Amino acid sequence: MKYHAHFSCIRGCPGEYPLYQVIYVCPSCGGLLEVCHDLKALRQQGPKDWKQLMDARVGSTEWPYGSGVWGMREWVVPDIQDEHVVSMYEGNSNLFWAERLGDKLSMPNLWVKLCGNSHTGSFKDLGMTVLVSVVKQMMANDSTVRAVACASTGDTSAALAAYAAAAGIPAIVFLPSDRVSHAQLIQPIANGAHVLALDTDFDGCMRIVKKVTEDNSIYLANSMNSLRIEGQKTVAVEIVRQFDWEAPDWILMPVGNLGNISALYKGFQLMKDLNIISRMPRLVAAQAARANPFYQSFSMDFKERVSLSAQSTLASAIQIGNPVSYEKAVQAIKNTDGLVEEASEHELANAGALADHTGMYTCPHTAVALAVLFKLLNNGTINREEKVVVISTAHGLKFTRAKLGYHQSTLSEVESQYANPLMTLPEDASAVKNAIERELDKHA
Numbered sequence: 097m098k099y100h101a102h103f104s105c106i107r108g109c110p111g112e113y114p115l116y117q118v119i120y121v122c123p124s125c126g127g128l129l130e131v132c133h134d135l136k137a138l139r140q141q142g143p144k145d146w147k148q149l150m151d152a153r154v155g156s157t158e159w160p161y162g163s164g165v166w167g168m169r170e171w172v173v174p175d176i177q178d179e180h181v182v183s184m185y186e187g188n189s190n191l192f193w194a195e196r197l198g199d200k201l202s203m204p205n206l207w208v209k210l211c212g213n214s215h216t217g218s219f220k221d222l223g224m225t226v227l228v229s230v231v232k233q234m235m236a237n238d239s240t241v242r243a244v245a246c247a248s249t250g251d252t253s254a255a256l257a258a259y260a261a262a263a264g265i266p267a268i269v270f271l272p273s274d275r276v277s278h279a280q281l282i283q284p285i286a287n288g289a290h291v292l293a294l295d296t297d298f299d300g301c302m303r304i305v306k307k308v309t310e311d312n313s314i315y316l317a318n319s320m321n322s323l324r325i326e327g328q329k330t331v332a333v334e335i336v337r338q339f340d341w342e343a344p345d346w347i348l349m350p351v352g353n354l355g356n357i358s359a360l361y362k363g364f365q366l367m368k369d370l371n372i373i374s375r376m377p378r379l380v381a382a383q384a385a386r387a388n389p390f391y392q393s394f395s396m397d398f399k400e401r402v403s404l405s406a407q408s409t410l411a412s413a414i415q416i417g418n419p420v421s422y423e424k425a426v427q428a429i430k431n432t433d434g435l436v437e438e439a440s441e442h443e444l445a446n447a448g449a450l451a452d453h454t455g456m457y458t459c460p461h462t463a464v465a466l467a468v469l470f471k472l473l474n475n476g477t478i479n480r481e482e483k484v485v486v487i488s489t490a491h492g493l494k495f496t497r498a499k500l501g502y503h504q505s506t507l508s509e510v511e512s513q514y515a516n517p518l519m520t521l522p523e524d525a526s527a528v529k530n531a532i533e534r535e536l537d538k539h540a
């Protein structure tokens with residue numbers, strides 16, 4: 097294989113580490129690592145050839161290229177062996193033209209990247225296919241690693257458990273008690289992971305899993321592990337490819353631990369380095385106001401890194417107070433002329449419900465990004481003619497309780513403007529007819 101990648105410190109300390117070494121932070125400064133690719137080698141192939149190669153692999157049945165992630169293997173982990181790839185053909189998700197929602201907003205060019213239409217129902221699959229594949233190769237080569245582990249707000253554990261099960265590797269997941277949805281809780285249980293519910297929040301679980309993985313026999317699968325970022329960055333490439341290799345004007349996404357926005361930035365940066373795109377889209381990080389450390393930092397021009405105790409929010413997967421990938425995300429915002437905005441519970445719930453009425457089925461996190469979009473349109477930051485992509489991070493089916501509460505108008509801090517309550521009627525044809533008439537009159 098003529099391509100090569102290794103870990104290096106994001107702060108520029110010297111040192112290169114193999115991707116198959118158990119290492120998460122820089123030994124010199126404790127900063128995060130990132131996967132660095134040999135750009136000189138990658139540049140030997142021109143942009144046209146790269147585009148052709150990646151286009152040709154979409155939908156392939158040749159292992160492992162049918163995966164949206166492994167269809168870009170040269171840009172992800174170039175030297176993984178085919179037999180160690182653990183894939184469920186994740187990625188290649190629909191870039192949905194949100195025509196009706198766009199109509200309501202006078203936006204002809206609104207798109208939603210449906211990353212939740214995936215094996216375990218969230219974009220976390222994209223990172224886990226990479227991480228678990230690398231672990232499988234490590235274990236095949238007599239590594240000390242015996243299991244993989246993560247702290248999670250629900251979706252990371254679902255993805256880790258599924259990919260670990262597919263690989264035959266034991267998984268241990270740490271969840272904050274009573275803070276993940278039932279659908280998310282049952283996923284790792286069903287996949288046979290060792291599920292530990294701790295009486296703390298996500299940040300507390302993160303502290304414990306870091307301690308437990310210190311001796312290198314259990315491999316840490318949180319997004320401070322930059323292998324995950326390599327898989328998730330393929331979303332940027334997919335979006336550009338789906339627009340016939342053009343970058344959109346804006347990308348809005350919900351953020352918690354700040355891994356995914358760092359990943360998208362890295363994907364766009366790579367395409368810029370390879371002359372595949374000529375400009376970066378502007379990245380918008382959307383936070384729930386009840387868990388908004390990154391928004392607070394941004395409001396201070398990033399002069400201070402804020403960490404706080406996150407309050408409970410409908411957007412439970414981004415209820416994080418001390419985001420791990422802070423430094424990477426600051427670069428992503430600064431280098432794309434991006435920004436950070438927040439949304440209240442009321443705003444996010446109604447934004448999601450409005451989108452659902454146009455045929456989507458939004459998760460509460462995607463709803464945060466939509467609420468932020470509405471704000472940025474109203475204050476003139478985003479021009480209605482521009483091409484905007486909202487990243488939908490998970491499938492709405494995982495968040496039934498939040499939707500039910502919305503339509504029953506029982507959510508706290510939320511006034512349900514688009515509630516569609518269930519109608520309970522007697523077995524009486526004329527009562528039913530009358531009810532239908534009343535309902536249809538509402539449309540007139």
Ligand SMILES: *Cc1c(COP(=O)(O)O)cnc(C)c1O
Pocket residue numbers: 218220251252319350351352353354355356357413414459461462489490
């Ligand atoms: C993990 C997750 C996020 C946030 O991604 P980060 O990398 O933690 O910023 C957003 N939405 C959903 C549904 C998630 O599972």
Ligand SMILES: [Zn+2]
Pocket residue numbers: 105106107108109122123124125126127
């Ligand atoms: Zn360093």
